[in-house]
Amino acid sequence: MPARSPPVSPVMPEVNWPPIPPPADSELDRALRLEEEKEAKKRSDAIDHAIELEREEMRKQRHNTKIVLLGQAESGKSTMLKNFQLHFAPKAFQAETEAWRAVIHLNLVRSVNFILDLLRGGTSSGSNRFSPPASLDDLRPLRMRLSPLRQVEIILVKRLSVDNTSRDAAGIDDSTPWYYGRASEVSIRSGSGWKALLCRHRQQLNSHADELVSARQVLDACRDDIVTLWSNPTVHAGLRGEGVCLQEQSGFFLDEALRVGHIDYEPTYTxxxxxxxxxxxxxxxxxxxxRLASRxxxxxxxxxxxxxEQRAAWVPYFEDVNAVIFLCPMSAFDEVxxxxxxxxxxxxxxxxxKTICSSKLLGDKNFxxxxxxxxxxxxxxxxGVSFVRYVKSYNDEPNDAEHVxxxxxxxFVSMHRHLSPRRRHLHVHITCAIDISVxxxxxxxxxxxIIMKNLAATDFL
Structure with a gap:
């Protein structure tokens, strides 16, 4: 029986990199191939660099302090954020004050147009409560002189709305000027970049910049008439009859129309x-x-x-935050x-x-x-507004701000203690968000x- 031949081991081909060029590689082919390999290497390095940058950014993000501001509309969340910017990043805050001038002018103009709408009978009931009629006749010339402010409002809304939407699309409707005793507002979508856009308009000579200048000139020319309108007893009597108190609404500047409406007006921090x-x-x-200590x-x-309708968007921001700042407008006890x-x-x-306190996602967060x-x-x-009239459980305590x-x-402390899924500290402050010193x-x-909580979470304390 013939001897069995030993099995032949497979010979693994030697791996060479870069690959050996084909034998028929011409000088031109070789040059093209090397150029392609060079470009492929550059693309690969760029991808690797981008991935590393993304990883580094994610590492930084994990160390950033994240805070969610919660509360009903007009509770003061945006004002609170502006306070943080003013106190801890004053240079950045100062750089944005120019953009806020258009917003302040719009706040003033909308208050004026709101009053003009009431004067012409656009009230909640559909009837005009301004009386006697002779007083309204006396105001007719004043109303005519202030009518250009309608166009000023349109211009400012278009500039703030970024996408140059029409007046109706921006939320202004002449047919329904009265909205439950409140001057109407412009709503800006998140991420719209309105501040940067307004700053560009200021720096560029274009039709947008010309419109803004024209709007300021009209407002300047109407300043004295705005003061006359706001000081008229018939106007105040009519507002009281409609249950309207413009002074208590956000964005109220009628008391300072002469200063705010001036052609050279520059916004103050307040x-x-x-x-x-x-x-x-x-x-x-x-x-x-x-600032130096925390730069x-x-x-x-x-x-x-x-x-x-916007509160459903809150939950995704609960899990990854360090602190929750909740604002309650105490003055809203008699409002709906x-x-x-x-x-x-x-x-x-x-x-x-109650909902926020009982959230398990926020169980270990700073409140x-x-x-x-x-x-x-x-x-x-x-x-003279009675707190107990709206909050029956207040009983016979004094009707003053300190006791209320x-x-x-x-x-609020009691609700937090009983509803929290785990024990945690609650830090309470009584505030006036427009008082810079306080x-x-x-x-x-x-x-x-927040810093102490962050340090404790990382075992530094």
Whole structure:
């Protein structure tokens, strides 16, 4: 029997890189091939570099402090964010004040046009409560002189709306000027970049810039007439008859029409804090601290819409935040929601607070409660509005801002204690978000609380 031949081991081909060029490679082919290999290597390196940059950014993001601002519409969330910017990044805040001038002018013009609409009979009931009729006749020349402010409003809305939408699309409707006793607002979608756009218009010589200048000139020419309108007793009597108090609404500048309407007007920090512009959706704001002790520190704020139809957007921002700042407008105890007039605004804040406190996603987060608009609360109570009329459980306690504020503080603290899924600290401040000096101390304390919590979470404490 013949001997069995040993199995032949397969010979693995030697791997060479770069691959051996074909034997018939000409000089031209070789040059083209080498160029293609060079380009492929550059693309590969660029992809690797982009991936590394993305990883680095993700590492940085994990170390950024993230804060979500919660509360119903007009609770002061955007004003609170402006306070953070003013206190911790004053240079960036200063750079944006020019853009806010158009918003402040729009706030003023809309208040004037709101009054003019009431004068012509656009009230909640459809009837004109301004009386006697002779007084309205006396105001007719004044109304005619102020009529150019309609066009000023259209121009400002178009510039702020970024996409040059029409007047109707921007939310202005002459057929329904009266909206539950409130001057109408412009709503800007999140991420619209309106500040940058307005700054570009200021720097460029184009039709947009010319329109803004023309609008300012018209407003300047109408300043004295605005003052005359606002000081007229018939106007104030009619507003009271409709249950309207423009002074208590955000973005009120009628008392300073001469200054704000001047052609050379430059917004003050307080003006910017008082300016009102409603944002639809979730705005993400990046704040880089500029002060020496915290320079370079980065915080990310999520300013979410407070209207009922926007609250479903809140939940995705709960899981990855370091702190929740909840704002309750204390002065709203006698007001109702614009989107549902059967719901009291203070009761709505209570219900929102209960929902947030009981959220398991927020079980280990910092909770900071700001009982806001203490200035308006004080004015309202001193004018004779009874708190117990709207909040029966207040009983016979004094009808003043100090006692009402303490009562609300006890209510919110009690709800937090009973509804929280786990024990945690609650930090409460009674605030007036447009008072810069008072807010400075509050902001420093808020930063200390958040930093201490962050350090504890990373085992530094």
């Amino acid at each position: 003006d910017v804090l008082r300016a009102r512009l409603q944002t639809i959706g979730v705005e993400e704001h990046h704040l880089t601290f500029e 370079g520190e980065k915080w990310i704020f999520y300013d979410v819409g407070g209207a009922r 929601l614009l989107e549902d007039r059967s719901v009291n605004r203070l009761l709505d804040s209570f219900n929102l607070w 900071i409660l700001l009982l806001n608009k203490s200035d308006i609360l004080k004015t309202k109570l001193e004018s 504020s303490e009562y609300l503080k006890r209510k 807010m400075s101390a509050v902001l420093v304390r808020i930063r200390e609380v």
